Amino acid sequence: MSPIKYNPNTDPQKWVKSGPTSIDPDLTLEDFENWTVDQYPIGMVGEAGNADAYYTGAWRHEKPLWDPAICTNCMMCWINCADTAVIMENQKVCGINYNHCKGCGVCPHECRFGALKMVPEHVNHLEPEQSAEAEPEITEGA
Amino acid sequence: MTHIKYTEQTTIAATGNTFVTEAFRQVEPDALCAYPITPQTTIVEKFAQLVADGDVATEYVCTESEHSAMTATIGAAAAGGRAYTATSAQGLAHMWEELYIASGLRLPIVMANVNRALSAPINIHGDHSDIMGARDTGWVMILAESPQEAYDNTIISTPVSEDLLLPVMSCLDGFITSHSIMRGDVAADATVKEFVGEYSPRDSLMFGEPRTVGPFANLGPTYMKVKKAQRDAMDRGLEVIKRVGDQWAEITGRSYDHVECWGMEDAERAIVVMGSAAGNARAVARSLREGGEKVGVVKIRTYRPFPLADVGAALAHVKAVAVLDRAETFSTLAGPLAKDTIAALFNAGVTVPVRNYIYGLGGNDVKLEQMYQVFDDLTKVDGDGIATSVNMTPRYLGIGPCSYEL
Amino acid sequence: MSHDTKGRMTEIRWHARAGQGAVTAANLVAESALAEGRYFQAMPEFGPERMGAPLKAFTRLSDDPIEVSNNVEFPHIIVVLDDTLIGVVDVCEGLCEDGTVIVNTTKSSAEIREVLQVADSVRVATIPATEIALETIKRNIPNTPIVGALAKVTGVVALDSVLSQLELSFGRKFSQALIDANLDSVRRAYEEVVVE
Numbered sequence: 001m002s003p004i005k006y007n008p009n010t011d012p013q014k015w016v017k018s019g020p021t022s023i024d025p026d027l028t029l030e031d032f033e034n035w036t037v038d039q040y041p042i043g044m045v046g047e048a049g050n051a052d053a054y055y056t057g058a059w060r061h062e063k064p065l066w067d068p069a070i071c072t073n074c075m076m077c078w079i080n081c082a083d084t085a086v087i088m089e090n091q092k093v094c095g096i097n098y099n100h101c102k103g104c105g106v107c108p109h110e111c112r113f114g115a116l117k118m119v120p121e122h123v124n125h126l127e128p129e130q131s132a133e134a135e136p137e138i139t140e141g142a
Numbered sequence: 143m144t145h146i147k148y149t150e151q152t153t154i155a156a157t158g159n160t161f162v163t164e165a166f167r168q169v170e171p172d173a174l175c176a177y178p179i180t181p182q183t184t185i186v187e188k189f190a191q192l193v194a195d196g197d198v199a200t201e202y203v204c205t206e207s208e209h210s211a212m213t214a215t216i217g218a219a220a221a222g223g224r225a226y227t228a229t230s231a232q233g234l235a236h237m238w239e240e241l242y243i244a245s246g247l248r249l250p251i252v253m254a255n256v257n258r259a260l261s262a263p264i265n266i267h268g269d270h271s272d273i274m275g276a277r278d279t280g281w282v283m284i285l286a287e288s289p290q291e292a293y294d295n296t297i298i299s300t301p302v303s304e305d306l307l308l309p310v311m312s313c314l315d316g317f318i319t320s321h322s323i324m325r326g327d328v329a330a331d332a333t334v335k336e337f338v339g340e341y342s343p344r345d346s347l348m349f350g351e352p353r354t355v356g357p358f359a360n361l362g363p364t365y366m367k368v369k370k371a372q373r374d375a376m377d378r379g380l381e382v383i384k385r386v387g388d389q390w391a392e393i394t395g396r397s398y399d400h401v402e403c404w405g406m407e408d409a410e411r412a413i414v415v416m417g418s419a420a421g422n423a424r425a426v427a428r429s430l431r432e433g434g435e436k437v438g439v440v441k442i443r444t445y446r447p448f449p450l451a452d453v454g455a456a457l458a459h460v461k462a463v464a465v466l467d468r469a470e471t472f473s474t475l476a477g478p479l480a481k482d483t484i485a486a487l488f489n490a491g492v493t494v495p496v497r498n499y500i501y502g503l504g505g506n507d508v509k510l511e512q513m514y515q516v517f518d519d520l521t522k523v524d525g526d527g528i529a530t531s532v533n534m535t536p537r538y539l540g541i542g543p544c545s546y547e548l
Numbered sequence: 549m550s551h552d553t554k555g556r557m558t559e560i561r562w563h564a565r566a567g568q569g570a571v572t573a574a575n576l577v578a579e580s581a582l583a584e585g586r587y588f589q590a591m592p593e594f595g596p597e598r599m600g601a602p603l604k605a606f607t608r609l610s611d612d613p614i615e616v617s618n619n620v621e622f623p624h625i626i627v628v629l630d631d632t633l634i635g636v637v638d639v640c641e642g643l644c645e646d647g648t649v650i651v652n653t654t655k656s657s658a659e660i661r662e663v664l665q666v667a668d669s670v671r672v673a674t675i676p677a678t679e680i681a682l683e684t685i686k687r688n689i690p691n692t693p694i695v696g697a698l699a700k701v702t703g704v705v706a707l708d709s710v711l712s713q714l715e716l717s718f719g720r721k722f723s724q725a726l727i728d729a730n731l732d733s734v735r736r737a738y739e740e741v742v743v744e
Contacts, residue, residue, distance in 0.1 A: 036542070043262070058636040059600040061565070102600065121632065144720065155575070155582045288615075318617045323578045323590040421615030507619045 016099045017053040021046075029053050052100075056083075060103025062118050065126050066096055070115035077107035077116060145197040148330050151394065158289040158319035159184040161326055162228070162254045162312070165296035167198055168334035171252075172223030172341075175203035175214035179233040180266045181316040182256040186228055208233035212240035212253075219249040220355040222346025224300070227251070230316060231258035231272040238275070241309075245280030245372065247355060250303035250343075251310070253281075254296060257417065257468075258316040259504040267505020268316035270417065270469040273445075274478045280372055282310040282379055283446040287420045289319060290326035291443070294396055297329075300338045301386045306375045307344070313445075315418040317505060329394060337393065379447040400449035402441040403456050405431060409438025411520040412457060414483050415466040416442045419501065419508045423466070426513035437517050448482045454490025457483075462520040464497045467536060477536050495523040501539040512539040557610035558704050559620040563639045564629035567599040569691030573629070574605045576695050579717060580709040581609050589614045602637050609704055625702055628652060629677070629690055634663055645669050650697055650741070652677035652690045657744035673701045673743040680740070684733040685726065692730045693737035700738045707738050 015030045023046040027039055041047075071093055078086040078093065085101040087094040096107075108116040117126060145167070156164070162185050166174065174193075176186040193202040201218075205211040208229050218225035229237065234255055244251050259265040260272055273283060282302060286292035292314040299310040314320055329337075345353055359365040380400060387398025404424050406412060413423045420441040427437045440456045442449070457463055465484075467477025475481065480498040487494060499516060502508045516539070560577075564570035574590035581588040589608040595601045606620040622642045631653040633639060640649060648671040651660050661672045675697040677690035685692070692714065699707045711731055718727045 034542075056596075058602065058632070059565070059596070059598065061600055061630075061632070102598070153582065155579045155588065315617075317593075318591070321592055322617065323575055323588070324614070325578075325582055325587055418617045421617055425616045509618050509621065510616065 015053055016055045023047050055099055057099050062120050063101055063103045064096055064107050064116045065119050067115050070113050072113055076110045080106050080110045144195050145192055148328055150330050151327050153327050155323055155325055157321050157323050158292045158314045161289045161293035162296050163188040164328050165293050166226055167192055168331050169300055169338050170198050171200050171226040173201045173218035173225045175205050175211050176227045177205050177208045177211045179230050181258060181320045182228045182230045185254055208236040212237035215251055216244050216249060219251050220347050222343040222348040224341045225251050228254040230256040231260050234272045234276055241276055241279040244309045248307040249309055250307055252299040252303055253311050255311050255313045256316045256320045257313055265504035268318045269503045273313055274469040274471055277446055282308055284312055284444055285416045286314040287418055289324045298386050298390050302383050305382045306379055308375050318418045376447050380449055383444055400444040401452040401456055402443055405438035406456050408436055410436040410461045411517055412438045412440055412460045413464050413516060414440045422508050422510055423513050426510050430517060450486045450489050453483060453486035458492050460494055462495050462523045464516045464520055466499050466501050468502045470500050498536040499539050500536045506540050557608055559623045560607040560625040561620050561623040562605040562627045563633050563637055564603055566601045566603050568629050569689045570605050570629055573691035573695050574607050577607055577705055579713045580705040583709045583713055586611055587613050602633055629694055640664055640666055648702055650701055652694055657742050671743055673741050675737050675741040677737055680733050680736050685729040693733045696734035696737035697741040700741050701743050710734055
């Protein structure tokens, strides 16, 4: 589940998933401003959960980095994330969905183990002294 | 005291909303009861700051909704104070029943409306759908094209409302005018104070003999006669607005006309429009005139009461008219401004083809190419008059190449 | 079609994120133009109302009264307050052939030119406005330095007008120390902006 990064040399990225919508195979979400009057679903958004396809990660200037070595899977970050940007699988945290994380900083605030840290947007790795391997310590149970 | 006090007419850079707040500050109403809603918010937020800083002696009431905002404003006005408020879109719609009450009770309330699209779908940007929903409420409605006009219109609203004993809505386009910083002149504080004068309510709950406000008028002719009195007041509206506008013009040098014409002396094709888009239409008309085309723009500044005679006179000699509506009222017979314009043409005995366009809904950008398109369409009208014209159905501008067929 | 045929109106588009002071910058330019006796229009176009969300602002400057109110489609000048917007938003859309782009960045003009892929006739200016802001006013708000850079690169407003307007408008709200720091940030950017 590697985060998708944008490449400044390509077209501006607004969508993380392309392809036809489930409501009409001839329509793609990226093209929604060009849909004709008749192509819009009547009165509502017709496709469940398609907000997932819209890239909002560009709104942040800092982001959380998650350290799997410290994480106890207590799920407090997941439950507090307003963007459901903490990726869970089988009740285990897998990482952060950077397509939608807005860098609000709530998850490191809620993590009482220090498994999440806010870093400037361009940083992708924790410095060695920031990660658990450098300072093993006994942590509390979940 | 932190706000500047103007001792002479001063040119400033400010948003449309700030100009409205300045007008409010200089008139210094007794009460301002309001609820925030984008894009009106900065008017009431700035005004609340002025109250907090002691720059105005106005009683500020934060109500829990716009319905309450108008109720409280009505209460304050009925009590005998100068009562102001401001709102937009859903807020204006929320106070709908109160709008009729304010005018039915003949209260001289002034409200700034920052024109915004009505939901659904949700859209916070500028169009005229909200005010069109209020055009039958018995309020006087004046529209601004620019921050300067928003200021002047709001100042004029007070003497107009107090003369007619009808509430007045001073309207400006959401974001386009409200949030746009432009250059404009504000009068000296003392000038405004003198212009609006000391308020002495004709009737009020607080002063003089005891009174009842809001009586019952059931079956029988009473209700109808009270409405006729309201109608008579509205019928005096054009004369009063023009007189007050002229008095303000004498002080500021900026004229007020119900209908402001450009190029209409010899125009063959004309656009009729209200609000900020009038400037776009005029810019395009100027450009076309340079190429020798006889085009003109008729800007409506006073919308209610509708200046029937002035509009009819302005369009008396044209060959084709396009009316631009920034609201969709879903009538099968043209948009609201188009209907009013057609009535004016009929009233003046002028028969001319009329094309109606819906533009700029939800703040959709009014690109200049849309105006060029309209003037161009007017070269293709056939010779039939409005009575038999099949071209009444409004056409949409700015939603793509297939937005209409001629 | 978008600009005044007499060529006396300049159109600027700003790209920033909410919270970086773009609206204040546009305001400062407008007030400076006022001090010079010119006409102006500064309009924001908000996206989602949240810190960090990309936003645009449009400024028009003219010797004549401005009557149009549509969005600026073909700007003469583009100001980018946050280089992380490049690639997220098409910052150079509609730019005039002989236009100018001013970017707040620590990268060189050559690197930015490479990324933006604009025509050779377009001038690209860079200024580390964030760094200057952090050093002078000690806050990450790059708006005052960027106006200094704009003044130097394009001359749409004079440096003196900007400085006196800043003093005037900030004078009511901030301490002298903060005002001086802001003036300093404008001067520094004016001196340090690099154009290629």
